[in-house]
Every structure is written in structure tokens, then in C-alpha cells.
Amino acid sequence: MTRGDRIVRRQPRTGSPPAAGSACLEDLADAVGNEDLPMRLEAARAVKRSGFVPVPHLSARRLQSRAELEEFLAALREDGLSEHVFVISGDPNRPHGPYEDALTVIRSGLLQKYGVRHVGVSGYPEGHPAIGTPVLWSALEEKAAALAEAACPAAASPTTRSPTNSS
Template structure:
């Protein structure tokens, strides 16, 4: 394991000078894992004590997510399991899950609606699960919720805004869906403040990921507008068409330039290719490799 958090100081490689905003964004970075075979071993490449979020899938349910979060916590990581509302049966199961996480020392969760259709039990969306947590009096120390700078393929914008406003009384921060367009994220952040959303916003960005795989995943999870934006830029188009992997250098620089949007940090979607993103972080922040 690395012994320092990424980018505690310094700037992004290539500019030859320090960029404090970039350093701040990287210093607060979170890393996402999927509970598949080898995920725990992949986590060994992360900085000691890093914040690691753990996703869920409709086919496997929440069990593997909680199990991986427990193992990560045992190894000293700050584990943040996703709790998918539509995959949790009832308040009894919710209370059992929260108790299990609490016993493992997991003090933060990320509440999502989930993709199960129809819902497995009584929770139709993330807001209903958050309200159930309050009702049973078992709230983790910190709770995150998702937000969608480019909208959601199945939910209209009005519903998304209403839900986010309602959730902010029950949550501590919001993390955006993966997006390649810094202007779109900044427009979303400004619109959120104008609508009364005060939650800190973490920006979801891809790590270093194979280009074909990244495009395939992006289309599947509904960031098509963002992909089309990237394809519409001549430089980015060359990047996407070449063999190899996507690197987030330009995107991170552009997000740092949007000072007025006051992003709280970055959330790296790595699709379990942890080492590639860690190599990139060591390049852009030499102190992270010490």
C-alpha cells in the first residue's frame, strides 16, 4: 500500500507548476470498487486509509457489497458501501444491515435508488430508504446521495431536483454520475445552488480506463451526452480513437479551473482497474508514491 494520501501537495504533471486547486481536489479523492473476485487484492494498491466506495449490482444484491466493505474496514480503509433502496426488503433488513456495518466500524454509506425492477420490497427510491433510517433511529455518521449533471435516462429532471432537495435534509453530500464535461458539471452545481441545494458536491470522473471499455460503460449508464461532447472536441476525439486507456488529466485541469463551482473533491470510477489509476496519481503527484 502507499503510505500517503494522493496529491496532498503539488500539481498535475505537464504544467511544471503547482496548482493548489488541483491538489485539493485530488487530496480529497475517493475511489470506487465493484465487489467482484479480486477486488480486495486490487484495493491493496490504494493509499493507506483511503476512502473506498463499494457498488452493488441487481443480480448479486447488497450482500457482497457489505461483505467487501467489512473486509476493507478491517484493513484500515474508510469503506463506504452503496445501499440500494430497491434491493432492500424492509426496515428489518435495513436495520440488520446498518447494525452489521456499525459493528464492522463502517460509519458512512451511500444511498442509491438501485436498478432492481420491480423493487424487491418496500423501498421504491433512495428518499424512502433515507426516511426509513430516520424513522428507525439508526443513521450512520455520514450519508452520501447521487446527483446527475446530465440527467437520468429514466427519471425526469423535475423529479430529480425535487428528490435532491428532499434528500439534503437527510444526507451530508452528493456525488455526481460520471461525466466528461466540466462545463456541464459546473452548470449543474450553479443550478443546484440556485434551487437551494447546499450539499457539498463531489465530481464523479473516470480513472485511467481502457477506452473501449469506458465508452461502453458510459453509454450503458446514461452519459451519452457527455460522450458525444467529448467526441465533438477534436483533441478529445483523437484521445478516444487511439488504442490504450483514457487519462483524466485534461478533465481534472478543467474542473480545477471552475473555481466558482467550489467542488468538494473527486470520486474516481475505476471499474476495478486500480493500479492504472494509482500509477497516474503517482505521476501527477510525486509525494503520493513516497
């Protein structure tokens, strides 16, 4: 969700109406290059004000420093928004700072330090044009293992069998 986006309530994809008192949120929060961390913080606040659970995205390769990540996580915690995050490697080919990928953010220990309890990670279940399926599954398993080691639940489970891992 960026400054110009709006929150969209929609019917679930099944076509059935939402349960009483609930609504679906169309995900408008993506890690785009022209969006800085203060913009993400404001987007998370807007999502919370609208009655939803915000899941701020952290693009590892866009983070300039450990201090920048700590400042963002501290601001989320201060506003009661730090329980859920979605950690991705991000689009840049080269990191802008110390985090090469999502796994390095997870292993930093900062998520737990700032009260993150649930971490979503990407895995490209449909595949990726530039990354082979075995590499994708290995990365997902590593992220899930690191999260389990840190006692932080992941939104993705490596126990799902991949098309190339059916044994």
C-alpha cells in the first residue's frame, strides 16, 4: 500500500459473502522502489485504522543499514504494528546495505528483538523465470528452519511437497 492507494474491501474469491463483522483486504502493499520506510509505516498505520491487521513488507536488499532496519522495527513496535511482517529479498540485483536476502534479515535476530511474532516469506510456488525450482525450495526450507530456530512462526511451510520433491 502506498500513499496514493486506498483500502479495498471485496468479497472472498469463493464468491461467498464474508462472515459477519469481517472483510477481505486486497493486498496493495508491495515493496516498490519509490517507497521508503516512513511511507510503509504510514501505510501500516492506515491499514490498522481501517480495522485490518497490517503486515509491513521488508525488502532486504533495499535496506541501507542495520540501523535503518532497527529504526523501522522500533517505530512499528511503538505503534503496536510489529507483530506481523513479510520479509522478501527484493528486486535490486545488489544489496543497498548489509542484507543480501530475506534469510539474512531473519537471521539478524532483530525481528524477535522488536516483537515480531509472525513472519511471512516468499517462495514462488508457481516458479520463477530466473531461479530454478530446487533453489527456490531450498531457500524456502532455509527460511522456515531459521524461523523455527528463532521460535518465530512462518506463514509458509516447507513441508508442502514440491513437484520435484515428491518422495
